[in-house]
Amino acid sequence: MPDQEESVASSQSTSYAKFLPELSSLTKPFWEYCEKHELRMQYCAKCSQWIWYPKAWCPSCGDRKSIEWRKLSGVGTIYSFTIIRQVIDNSPAFQADIPFIIGLIELEEGPRIYSNVTGTPIDSVSIGDRVMVYFDDVTQEISLPKFRKY
Amino acid sequence: MGLGKSFAIIGYGETPVSRARVDKGEARLSVEEYFAWASELALKDAGLEKREIDGQGVGIAGCAFPHAEIWSAEVIQNLGFRPKLLLRSDHGGMCGASLLLQAGIAVYSGVVDYVLCVGADTPMNISTPGAVRTWRYENDFQKPFGMMGPNSQFAFIQRRHMHQFGTTPEQLGRVAISQRNNATKNPNAYLKTPLTMEQYLSSRLIADPIRLYDACIPVNGGLAFIVTTLEKAKRIAPGKAVPILGIAESDNYFHDSNIRPDITYLGVTESSRMAFEMARIKQEDVSFFQPYDDYTIAVIMQIEDAGFCEKGKGGRFVEEHNIEASGDFPINTGGGQLSSGQPAMAGGFVHIVESVRQLRGEGGERQVKDARIGVATGLGAISYGNNLTNTMTIVFGRPVD
Numbered sequence A: 001m002p003d004q005e006e007s008v009a010s011s012q013s014t015s016y017a018k019f020l021p022e023l024s025s026l027t028k029p030f031w032e033y034c035e036k037h038e039l040r041m042q043y044c045a046k047c048s049q050w051i052w053y054p055k056a057w058c059p060s061c062g063d064r065k066s067i068e069w070r071k072l073s074g075v076g077t078i079y080s081f082t083i084i085r086q087v088i089d090n091s092p093a094f095q096a097d098i099p100f101i102i103g104l105i106e107l108e109e110g111p112r113i114y115s116n117v118t119g120t121p122i123d124s125v126s127i128g129d130r131v132m133v134y135f136d137d138v139t140q141e142i143s144l145p146k147f148r149k150y
Numbered sequence B: 001m002g003l004g005k006s007f008a009i010i011g012y013g014e015t016p017v018s019r020a021r022v023d024k025g026e027a028r029l030s031v032e033e034y035f036a037w038a039s040e041l042a043l044k045d046a047g048l049e050k051r052e053i054d055g056q057g058v059g060i061a062g063c064a065f066p067h068a069e070i071w072s073a074e075v076i077q078n079l080g081f082r083p084k085l086l087l088r089s090d091h092g093g094m095c096g097a098s099l100l101l102q103a104g105i106a107v108y109s110g111v112v113d114y115v116l117c118v119g120a121d122t123p124m125n126i127s128t129p130g131a132v133r134t135w136r137y138e139n140d141f142q143k144p145f146g147m148m149g150p151n152s153q154f155a156f157i158q159r160r161h162m163h164q165f166g167t168t169p170e171q172l173g174r175v176a177i178s179q180r181n182n183a184t185k186n187p188n189a190y191l192k193t194p195l196t197m198e199q200y201l202s203s204r205l206i207a208d209p210i211r212l213y214d215a216c217i218p219v220n221g222g223l224a225f226i227v228t229t230l231e232k233a234k235r236i237a238p239g240k241a242v243p244i245l246g247i248a249e250s251d252n253y254f255h256d257s258n259i260r261p262d263i264t265y266l267g268v269t270e271s272s273r274m275a276f277e278m279a280r281i282k283q284e285d286v287s288f289f290q291p292y293d294d295y296t297i298a299v300i301m302q303i304e305d306a307g308f309c310e311k312g313k314g315g316r317f318v319e320e321h322n323i324e325a326s327g328d329f330p331i332n333t334g335g336g337q338l339s340s341g342q343p344a345m346a347g348g349f350v351h352i353v354e355s356v357r358q359l360r361g362e363g364g365e366r367q368v369k370d371a372r373i374g375v376a377t378g379l380g381a382i383s384y385g386n387n388l389t390n391t392m393t394i395v396f397g398r399p400v401d
């Protein structure tokens, strides 16, 4: 069962075998904040809307200039989730983690993010559970924002 | 005047499908061969010669393999067509429906008289994992967390539908079992052995709550259809041209909130309302429904979203109705992609071709009695945090003389 200890252990290994994001000028700020263990997302100051995943303009109002990277509390609830029991079309390195949980987490500020919910038995997760972000430093540059129940 | 009742499908083609299991005696054909085969079948069915497509329109569906940006050009070179309009769709499961709409607009406007739309794909020939590049948000914000493509995406949708409306595995199983029973009467279906509820419930969980038998089965195959105006259709294909009474698309639909959508509602809510209005029909006029079926939950959601029952009652609907081809509300009469197979990007052609076949009375053992009006949908591209980006609803009528 994947728990936090295992995640920490995997992070210390030199060859990280799982998929990593490709950084672009658009997505780089997100990952740089993650590296500092800060969860930030784009926010359109013009129409007061959160934007996630990173976009090149505000998908609500079309403004390009009013987008800022705002900090989130990192607290949210599980809107929906899946328990992955078979690796298909992803890195075989996930095989060692099976079964593991991916939640669609609704952050208290509004946006929803897909991420792992760890440190809890597989059958103890429900829709509506409160979760809190933590950062798994999987490589030198990439820290994945993951969640645990709290 | 309007797009509704202005154009028709005058011919279709559907190749046998294969899982490319050479060890089991199955064919392992290239995608080029499927494109040619499906085109040949559709032309023959419409009574057209290949050269009659020169100066007309050709519509090509995107393809998982080879995955080239310039693809329609390659296909028409391979096939030797010389069209004056080349349409292309990259809408995943909505490719067939999108090409039908594009072709309809093209013949309605008079730019061309005919459009041959072809989709073929060979997912079973792809042996290298990761050979198919997916969309960037999946690579960057889903795969690093272990998301496993459509299975995991649909797991969120199904879990949420079960949570909000109490939809049960047994209700989802009814969809899989009923469609399999339809497939037993479809010579072209890949899976033709009846499925029991026990087998469904004990099939392995892939991305829990999605089970093996909740998902469609990938196959190699090709499908095609030919579109012309209703006027010309009456002249060249009397008695077998199936008119499109209504057709409407809804893209990037969200229910309630764009950052916090209710993911149990599809854009089919909107596309169906518009298509039914265009066709001037009501739900009770519909003889059969061919909803895009990559997963069982998609079928249940679309029964609701197309207005055949109240939102959230789709599970109960499939318990209270017989949804087999011989039943009171026939759904995916050829087995759909769940049982007949999904030729990747050409999968959305299945629902169109089966609708035409049924309305022409060519359903054989699975013919729907007194089929008058059929509805099909296409769904494409699974979005981040929502469900399907592309949705289309099509209303077909009886052949015109």
Ligand SMILES: [Zn+2]
Pocket (backbone or CB within 6 Å): A044, A045, A046, A047, A048, A049, A058, A059, A060, A061, A062, A063
């Ligand atoms: Zn804005």
